[in-house]
Amino acid sequence: MSKISKALEKKIRQQANERCGYCLCPQKLISYKLEIEHLHPEALGGATVEVNLWLACTGCNSYKAMKIRAVDPLTKKSVKLFNPRRQDWREHFEFSVDCTEILGKTACGRATVASLQMNNIYQKTARVAWVESGKFPPSDY
Numbered sequence: 001m002s003k004i005s006k007a008l009e010k011k012i013r014q015q016a017n018e019r020c021g022y023c024l025c026p027q028k029l030i031s032y033k034l035e036i037e038h039l040h041p042e043a044l045g046g047a048t049v050e051v052n053l054w055l056a057c058t059g060c061n062s063y064k065a066m067k068i069r070a071v072d073p074l075t076k077k078s079v080k081l082f083n084p085r086r087q088d089w090r091e092h093f094e095f096s097v098d099c100t101e102i103l104g105k106t107a108c109g110r111a112t113v114a115s116l117q118m119n120n121i122y123q124k125t126a127r128v129a130w131v132e133s134g135k136f137p138p139s140d141y
Protein backbone atom coordinates (compact mmCIF):
# COMPACT_ATOMS: atom_id res chain seq x y z
CA MET A 1 0.00 0.00 0.00
CA SER A 2 1.19 3.47 -0.82
CA LYS A 3 2.35 5.64 2.02
CA ILE A 4 -0.28 7.99 3.38
CA SER A 5 1.01 11.07 5.16
CA LYS A 6 0.03 11.58 8.79
CA ALA A 7 -1.69 14.83 7.80
CA LEU A 8 -3.79 13.12 5.13
CA GLU A 9 -4.65 10.25 7.48
CA LYS A 10 -5.80 12.72 10.12
CA LYS A 11 -7.93 14.53 7.54
CA ILE A 12 -9.57 11.30 6.32
CA ARG A 13 -10.27 10.22 9.91
CA GLN A 14 -11.95 13.54 10.64
CA GLN A 15 -13.97 13.43 7.40
CA ALA A 16 -15.13 9.91 8.27
CA ASN A 17 -16.06 10.94 11.81
CA GLU A 18 -13.67 8.29 13.19
CA ARG A 19 -15.89 5.40 12.15
CA CYS A 20 -16.15 2.76 9.46
CA GLY A 21 -17.85 4.18 6.38
CA TYR A 22 -19.77 0.94 5.86
CA CYS A 23 -20.89 -0.56 9.19
CA LEU A 24 -20.41 2.71 11.15
CA CYS A 25 -18.46 1.01 13.94
CA PRO A 26 -16.88 3.86 15.91
CA GLN A 27 -13.15 3.97 16.60
CA LYS A 28 -13.83 4.63 20.29
CA LEU A 29 -15.61 1.27 20.71
CA ILE A 30 -13.05 -1.03 19.12
CA SER A 31 -9.65 -2.14 20.27
CA TYR A 32 -7.73 -1.70 17.02
CA LYS A 33 -7.07 1.15 14.63
CA LEU A 34 -9.59 1.66 11.82
CA GLU A 35 -7.91 1.42 8.43
CA ILE A 36 -7.58 3.95 5.66
CA GLU A 37 -9.05 2.16 2.65
CA HIS A 38 -8.94 2.82 -1.08
CA LEU A 39 -12.52 3.25 -2.35
CA HIS A 40 -11.33 2.18 -5.80
CA PRO A 41 -8.80 -0.51 -4.88
CA GLU A 42 -5.16 0.33 -5.31
CA ALA A 43 -4.66 -3.04 -7.04
CA LEU A 44 -7.14 -1.90 -9.70
CA GLY A 45 -5.40 1.42 -10.24
CA GLY A 46 -7.04 3.44 -7.46
CA ALA A 47 -4.83 6.34 -6.45
CA THR A 48 -3.70 7.16 -2.93
CA VAL A 49 -5.35 10.58 -2.95
CA GLU A 50 -7.89 12.15 -0.64
CA VAL A 51 -10.91 11.60 -2.91
CA ASN A 52 -10.18 7.86 -3.10
CA LEU A 53 -9.64 7.26 0.61
CA TRP A 54 -12.00 6.63 3.49
CA LEU A 55 -12.02 4.88 6.86
CA ALA A 56 -13.09 1.25 7.30
CA CYS A 57 -12.99 -1.43 9.94
CA THR A 58 -10.85 -4.48 9.32
CA GLY A 59 -13.93 -6.64 8.75
CA CYS A 60 -15.51 -4.46 6.06
CA ASN A 61 -12.18 -3.67 4.45
CA SER A 62 -11.05 -7.28 4.27
CA TYR A 63 -14.33 -8.49 2.78
CA LYS A 64 -14.33 -5.58 0.32
CA ALA A 65 -10.76 -6.37 -0.71
CA MET A 66 -10.49 -5.71 -4.45
CA LYS A 67 -14.20 -5.59 -5.14
CA ILE A 68 -15.87 -2.60 -6.75
CA ARG A 69 -19.15 -4.33 -7.60
CA ALA A 70 -21.31 -7.01 -6.00
CA VAL A 71 -24.56 -8.80 -6.65
CA ASP A 72 -27.75 -7.48 -5.07
CA PRO A 73 -29.27 -10.58 -3.40
CA LEU A 74 -32.79 -9.38 -4.23
CA THR A 75 -32.52 -8.51 -7.93
CA LYS A 76 -29.45 -10.68 -8.66
CA LYS A 77 -27.97 -7.74 -10.57
CA SER A 78 -24.36 -6.66 -10.28
CA VAL A 79 -24.14 -3.13 -8.91
CA LYS A 80 -21.40 -0.81 -7.66
CA LEU A 81 -20.53 -1.11 -4.00
CA PHE A 82 -21.48 1.75 -1.69
CA ASN A 83 -19.07 4.67 -1.72
CA PRO A 84 -19.04 6.25 1.76
CA ARG A 85 -17.37 9.41 0.46
CA ARG A 86 -19.85 10.11 -2.32
CA GLN A 87 -23.08 8.46 -1.15
CA ASP A 88 -25.37 9.04 1.83
CA TRP A 89 -25.39 6.09 4.26
CA ARG A 90 -29.05 6.65 5.24
CA GLU A 91 -30.15 6.57 1.63
CA HIS A 92 -28.75 3.07 1.16
CA PHE A 93 -28.89 1.48 4.62
CA GLU A 94 -30.89 1.41 7.81
CA PHE A 95 -30.61 -0.37 11.12
CA SER A 96 -32.93 -3.17 12.16
CA VAL A 97 -35.40 -2.23 14.90
CA ASP A 98 -32.99 -3.46 17.60
CA CYS A 99 -30.06 -1.73 15.81
CA THR A 100 -27.93 -4.89 15.70
CA GLU A 101 -28.27 -5.49 11.95
CA ILE A 102 -27.66 -3.28 8.95
CA LEU A 103 -30.29 -3.58 6.24
CA GLY A 104 -29.81 -2.53 2.64
CA LYS A 105 -32.52 -0.19 1.35
CA THR A 106 -31.30 -0.08 -2.26
CA ALA A 107 -29.63 -2.53 -4.64
CA CYS A 108 -26.32 -0.87 -3.76
CA GLY A 109 -27.03 -1.15 -0.03
CA ARG A 110 -28.13 -4.78 -0.19
CA ALA A 111 -25.17 -5.78 -2.35
CA THR A 112 -22.76 -4.00 0.01
CA VAL A 113 -24.27 -5.57 3.16
CA ALA A 114 -24.01 -9.03 1.60
CA SER A 115 -20.60 -8.62 0.02
CA LEU A 116 -18.94 -7.08 3.06
CA GLN A 117 -20.76 -9.53 5.39
CA MET A 118 -21.79 -6.57 7.51
CA ASN A 119 -24.07 -8.72 9.69
CA ASN A 120 -21.67 -11.54 10.41
CA ILE A 121 -21.73 -13.04 13.88
CA TYR A 122 -18.75 -11.00 15.09
CA GLN A 123 -20.23 -7.70 13.92
CA LYS A 124 -23.65 -8.53 15.35
CA THR A 125 -22.24 -9.69 18.68
CA ALA A 126 -20.31 -6.45 19.07
CA ARG A 127 -23.34 -4.37 18.08
CA VAL A 128 -25.51 -6.09 20.70
CA ALA A 129 -23.03 -5.04 23.41
CA TRP A 130 -22.70 -1.52 22.02
CA VAL A 131 -26.48 -1.08 21.81
CA GLU A 132 -26.89 -2.40 25.37
CA SER A 133 -24.31 0.12 26.56
CA GLY A 134 -26.18 2.95 24.85
CA LYS A 135 -23.19 3.84 22.69
CA PHE A 136 -24.53 2.60 19.35
CA PRO A 137 -25.76 3.47 16.82
CA PRO A 138 -24.03 6.83 16.54
CA SER A 139 -26.39 9.75 17.07
CA ASP A 140 -25.09 11.68 14.06
CA TYR A 141 -24.94 9.18 11.20
Ligand SMILES: [Zn+2]
Pocket residue numbers: 020021022023024025056057058059060061
Ligand atom coordinates in the same frame (compact mmCIF):
# COMPACT_ATOMS: atom_id res chain seq x y z
ZN1 LIG B 1 -17.09 -1.79 9.02
